[in-house]
Amino acid sequence: MTDTALTCRGVWKLYGPDPKGFLANRESWASDTDIKDAGYVTAVVDATLSVSRGEIFVIMGLSGSGKSTLVRCLSRLIEPSAGEVMFAGRDLLKATPKELIELRRHKMGMVFQHFALLPHLTVLDNVAFPLEIQGVPRKERETRAREMTALVGLKGREHNLPQELSGGQQQRVGIARSLATDPDIWFLDEPFSALDPLIRREMQNEFMRLQSVLHKTIVFITHDFDEAIRLADRIAIMRDGRIIQIGTPEELVLSPADDYVAEFTREAPRTKILSARAIVRAKRDGEMITGEISADSKVAEFAKEVEAATGAFAVRDADGELIGVVDRAALMSVLIETAEAS
């Protein structure tokens, strides 16, 4: 996963009288308070990140932390005040309106929090819409739309109008529609936040199932840390417009950058996040080895087995190198940490 699909460097978004001029003149201010005193609202502050091909990159933060603004800067729905966004081998911020239209038609897909379905079109026509505006002939686009509708499990609903569907179904349409053009990058801005918890869980599973088939590069926004943990390969945590930490769920749990991040990770389900690698200890001389575990498997996956056995398990990395052992005591310490946290 070294191949990057999207990078942004030093992206700012300020709302106020003259954001570009203000940012160009950086000697005149230093702290966030200076910015506020100058009459600017800080939506995104100096964001730098890169998303690898095929990765699920989650941006997590409380409401108002700038997630939506950042993801819109990445797709240039919002014009950033400063910075650069590299996508498909070019600086997106330098693309002409025509080039942007082409990029969005073929390379980007987006899913919205409140679905943003066109109320006057049927499910099928909604899914076919992005193809229609590209001028794809009716037959062809309808075939594709039928495929996508079936993929998200809405077969038989093709001729319903959005208002006749439940929230979960509407978002399935939103998903099918955004995938109809087979985009290279897929933006989802809090796609499940407007749904009931049970439906949300179901949609998350559905989402993971789709991703296991499609292997898209994904930027996924959420304000729900549990959701972030469940879905993310990597998470960027935002606060007041700044990205304060980027890392895998495990990295965030093991070494939170500050108290704010630690606060989120406290109640996280550690057994699902921590891998064997994180809890190994060195093998004692002459110790009995009961079995073997791969270094990347999560605690929850091997806990039962280890608990049932009396001895220690050897933990080996991808090259078969022994990096240590895991035993009941190690499991206990994970459980105790979890209990203490909550």
Add this chain to the structure above:
Amino acid sequence: MTTAVAFDDRSHDFKASTLVAVWIGFAALAVASFALPESTVPAWMREVPPQWRLGLDTAISNFMKWLVNDATFGLFTFREATRSISDFLNVLLTAATAIFSTGILRGSGSTAVQLAPPLPWVAVVGIMAALGYRFGGIRLALLAGGAFLYLAVFGQWASAMTTLASIAIAVPLGVIGGILFGILGYRVPLARRIMEPVLDLMQTVPIFAYLIPILFLFGFGPVSALIATVIYAMPPMVRVTMTALESVPNEIVEYGTMSGTTRRQMLFKVMLPAARPQLLVGVNQVIMLSLNMVIIASMIGAGGLGYEVLTSLRRLDIGRGLEAGLAIVVLAIALDRLSQAYASRRLTVQGDGQRFAIALLAFTVIIYVLGLIFPAVAIYPASLKLSTAPWWGEAVKWINIHFFDTLDAIKSALLLNVLIPIKRFMVAQTWVLVTAALAFAGWRLGGARLSVLVAALALFIAFNGLWEKAMVSVYLVGISVIVASAIGIPLGILGGLSDRFWRVLEAVIDTLQTLPSFVYLIPVVMLFRVGDFTAMIAIVLYALAPAVRYTAHGIRNVQPTLIEAGTAAGCTPFQLLTKIRLPLATPIILLGINQTVMLALSMLVITALVGTRDLGQEVYIALTKADVGRGLVAGLCVAAIAIIADRLIQTAAKRLAAGQGGRTREP
């Protein structure tokens, strides 16, 4: 809190006693100008002498003459431009008239030969019923079908179809034009800044005033009537389009961008369809306003029902006027309910609509062919027609025989003791005094800006030499508004207190508001003949609705906690009303009165038909003489009165509400 408290907060820099003294001073001067012999007040104060006047009317008239005779856009002259617009509209109108009313003709006038008949009446009734069924079920089907059946049975078919033909052209033009201007305003902020005040003005200048330039440019005839109708009906569509586009959810616009739409695709494939429900509300308004213009448009050449009403009214043929007027009402109600049902119905899948359209077309073709064979299908048989006209005539005769003396006595007593003295008083007021009083009131209520605005508008009237006529207008509108409030506010209070009563009342005022303003004149003329008294009653009837509606809304929407507090404090129901509900509702009631004033002013010109001597008559005379300058200036003066009243009352309502610590929300 009372009025006095609310106004005091601003008056602390100005002693209350001084304020009272100033107002007593104004009142004393007003009484003096009325009571003292005419020679004591200099003539120039009563009416600005000609040599001081602005001469705006002549300037406008000369400009119009120049436009028509000399103006050119280089490639073509102004006259050529108006002529080609006129030709184009004529083609549309002829086509629609052929379908609904005349059939396809060869030749013209009395020598014309009918090549194909118009739509059979059975087909039209059937189409309307089918549309009713589709949009609103069996009840709407009965209503719409019944309405058109009524037109056939009561002998109004031919006129009604002529009217329907012009509506069928005016509405699409108004809607398309409104959407286009709306899009322009939405996209170009500068265009919007220019359009907003123009739209405001168009809603306050009486319709007649802009009939005149149209008449001047396009001549007397159905095309002019069509243009006037479109211009009158379009402004709300422009506004609706702008707000509808603005209120498309941001996410939908973003989605449009993210799917890579071009600007045009964004507009036509995303925003306009998403704004459809709101746009349809606008369409309903265009339909209703077009129907409202039916009678007025007949003054510059529209035929049909409006023409029937107008000629009957001129001949005082009450029976026929009433029949045609009722036919307009029936048409208005049917089209209103149909378009409302269409606007508020849930979307359905498109293929379904196609099937319906095909079935409807097939039905029409079958009936059309049947109509060629059986004449009764094509044209409603004359032998089966009913007419209520003789009946109405008899009724009027009967009323006149039995009640003439009573009615006349009531009318004379009110005229002699109330109307005429008030009129004399108003006419005696000089522009100097009134302007000063308005400026003072404006300053106390809203500060220097409001003061300058109202004074300037008053001076505009004076320096166009229309002061006395304006005072007659103010008298007529003022007394009508007082009567309308005296009836409307108590009704509104009752409606606000009792849900059952309100349901009945609301149905009544909803219906009253779908009636074209002209219709109000007919029964009143029938009972009271012409004159100020008749005008006043017609204005009261027309302008009553907002007074009722706003009052009921205000009474109803007092915060429940305040009522509970009052009840807990041991208020009787009557005390609750007088001590809590009414004072709190006062700002909203004021806004209702404001609306009543606006409607009364718009009715003013129409009442000129029954012989008033005010600005309305000035416009009306200008219309008959096609004197553009004179008509427009008088129209602008009516608008000036409207703006003065509107700004003063609105400011007062706002300050009252602010004094209560709340905001006024309109119903």
